Amino acid sequence: SQLSYARYGKDNVRLFKVRREDNGMQHITEMTVCTLLEGDIEESYTKADNSPVVATDTQKQTVYVLAKQNPVDPPELFAAILGQHFIDTYSHIHVAHVKIIVHRWSRMTVDGEAHPHSFLRDGTDKRTIEVVARRGQGITIKSGIDGLLVLKSTGSAFYGFHRDEYTRLPETWDRILSTEVQNSWQWKQFKDVEQVRKEQDKFNKCYEAARQITIDTFAKENSPSVQATMYNMCDQILAIAPDTTDIEYTLPNKHYFEIDLSWFKGLKNTGKDAEVYAPQSDPNGLIHCRVSRK
Numbered sequence: 001s002q003l004s005y006a007r008y009g010k011d012n013v014r015l016f017k018v019r020r021e022d023n024g025m026q027h028i029t030e031m032t033v034c035t036l037l038e039g040d041i042e043e044s045y046t047k048a049d050n051s052p053v054v055a056t057d058t059q060k061q062t063v064y065v066l067a068k069q070n071p072v073d074p075p076e077l078f079a080a081i082l083g084q085h086f087i088d089t090y091s092h093i094h095v096a097h098v099k100i101i102v103h104r105w106s107r108m109t110v111d112g113e114a115h116p117h118s119f120l121r122d123g124t125d126k127r128t129i130e131v132v133a134r135r136g137q138g139i140t141i142k143s144g145i146d147g148l149l150v151l152k153s154t155g156s157a158f159y160g161f162h163r164d165e166y167t168r169l170p171e172t173w174d175r176i177l178s179t180e181v182q183n184s185w186q187w188k189q190f191k192d193v194e195q196v197r198k199e200q201d202k203f204n205k206c207y208e209a210a211r212q213i214t215i216d217t218f219a220k221e222n223s224p225s226v227q228a229t230m231y232n233m234c235d236q237i238l239a240i241a242p243d244t245t246d247i248e249y250t251l252p253n254k255h256y257f258e259i260d261l262s263w264f265k266g267l268k269n270t271g272k273d274a275e276v277y278a279p280q281s282d283p284n285g286l287i288h289c290r291v292s293r294k
C-alpha cells in the first residue's frame with residue numbers, strides 16, 4: 001500500500017464575532033469554519049510518526065486567535081489570511097484549504113430605524129467561501145450562496161421537450177417552480193493575501209449582487225426551463241463581476257404535482273383549474289451548469 005493523497009484538519013469550528021463602534025452601532029458575524037492541511041505529513045499516516053502533525057486542535061485555536069486579530073468580514077479575506085497563516089507558519093505544510101459558512105443575521109428595523117444591536121435570521125440561505133492557499137502559487141477563492149429556498153406559483157413552463165415511448169410528462173405552460181439555490185462564482189487567481197486585501201470591497205458587493213440577480217431573475221423571468229433560467233442568472237453575474245471566471249448553479253427541481261380529483265363527483269383540479277397540489281419530497285429534478293467567460 002502507499003498513501004496517494006492526504007489532508008486533515010478541524011471541521012465545524014463555530015465562531016461569533018462582535019465589532020462595536022463608539023456610536024453604539026454593533027456588527028456581528030457568525031460562521032462555521034473548516035481548515036484542512038496538506039504537506040509533508042505522510043509519515044503520520046504510514047509510520048505513526050506524529051511529529052509533523054499540526055494538531056486539529058491547534059488549527060481550531062488558530063482560527064479563534066486569527067479571528068480576534070483580523071477582520072472576519074469580508075469572509076473571503078479572513079479565509080485567505082487564515083489559509084496563508086498555515087503556509088507561512090509551518091514550512092512542511094504546503095496547501096491549506098479553508099471553508100467558511102456564514103450564517104445569516106440581518107439587522108432588525110425597529111420603529112423604522114436600523115437597530116444598533118438586534119438581528120434576525122431572515123432566510124434559510126448561507127454564504128459560502130472556499131479558499132485554497134498553495135505555497136508559491138497564490139490563493140484561489142470560490143464564493144457562493146447555499147440553501148436559498150424559493151418558489152413561484154406561476155411564471156414557469158416546460159414544453160417542447162423530447163418525447164418518445166418512455167415519456168409520460170405532459171407539457172405545461174403554467175406550473176409551480178420551487179428550488180433550493182446552490183450558486184458559486186470562481187474568482188481569478190490572487191497572487192497573495194495583500195492582493196485579496198486590496199481588492200476586498202468586491203466580495204460583499206458580488207455576494208449581494210449574485211443573490212439579488214438570482215431572486216430577481218427567478219421572480220421576473222417567465223422560465224422556459226430550469227436550464228434556461230440558471231444560464232440567464234450566470235450570464236448576468238459574469239457581466240457584473242469582471243474578476244470572476246466561472247459561475248455555477250445546482251438547482252433541484254422540487255416538484256408540486258397537480259392532483260386529479262375528478263373521481264370525486266367530477267371535481268376539476270387539473271390544468272387551469274388546479275388549486276390543490278401535492279408537494280413532492282422526492283424524487284426531484286437536479287439541474288447543474290457551469291458558465292464561463294468566453
Ligand SMILES: O=c1[nH]c(=O)c2nn[nH]c2[nH]1
Pocket residue numbers: 158169224225226227253285
Ligand atoms: O425545467 C425542467 N427541466 C427539465 O429538464 C425537466 N424534466 N422534467 N421536468 C423538467 N423541468
